[in-house]
Amino acid sequence: DAKTTQPTSMDCAEGRAANLPCNHSTISGNEYVYWYRQIHSQGPQYIIHGLKNNETNEMASLIITEDRKSSTLILPHATLRDTAVYYCIVRAYTGFQKLVFGTGTRLLVSP
Amino acid sequence: DTAVSQTPKYLVTQMGNDKSIKCEQNLGHDTMYWYKQDSKKFLKIMFSYNNKELIINETVPNRFSPKSPDKAHLNLHINSLELGDSAVYFCASSHHRNTGELFFGEGSRLTVL
Secondary structure: OOOOEOOOEEEEEOOOOEEEEEEOOOOOOOEEEEEEEEOOOOOOEEEEEEOOOOEEOOOOEEEEOOOOOEEEEEEOOOOHHHOEEEEEEEEEOOOOOOOOOOOOEEEEEEO | OOOEEEEOOEEEEOOOOOEEEEEEEOOOOOEEEEEEEOOOOOEEEEEEEEOOEEEEEOOOOOOEEEEEEEOOEEEEEEOOOOHHHOEEEEEEEEOOOOOOOOEEOOOEEEEEO
8 A cells, every 4th residue: 555656776876866756646735755775684774754845864865846746865976885775655744654665666876 | 782673683494383583672762563574575564562552453364473571672473384474574663653763673584494
């Protein structure tokens, strides 16, 4: 019951910006967009989340369109260690909601 | 200091055996979770506890029984193991039940022969 659509895979050159898109056209007004990543053989790692304003932290930036139907996770200077599966998840912030993972985007960062 | 730690990391066992996976978090979080990642890499939630109270119990065979002796620990016991139970099991915790920011452990890879 994932509510997002992401490309299966993407490539990025080391040092360049990685822009990972996510479509969430059925997002509700009380749902946030969360991004996680899973590096091979490790547990998922929280990256960032947002409601409608753009967000930035030490790991990445999140750009959400004005209609909130899509978003882009930006890794400004991708490194080889950013190679991972990236999951875009929508989840209501109020009340208890499960975090439902989809199939994600496999990002390969190459030298 | 590992925030969410699971033991064992690897577990190989025979069909029909009973095994447990332990999880501990030192973050002072109220809520803990068990997720299962199968061979196709799908991550699915199994259980969630909030302050030792079960709040999520997905459609999981009753051979799986979680136990939370205190809010820092959530163990997973599996009876009569089957081949299909082979997977990586991830424990996670969050500050409270309403947040989507989860901290995951490194996983426990269970192989049933």
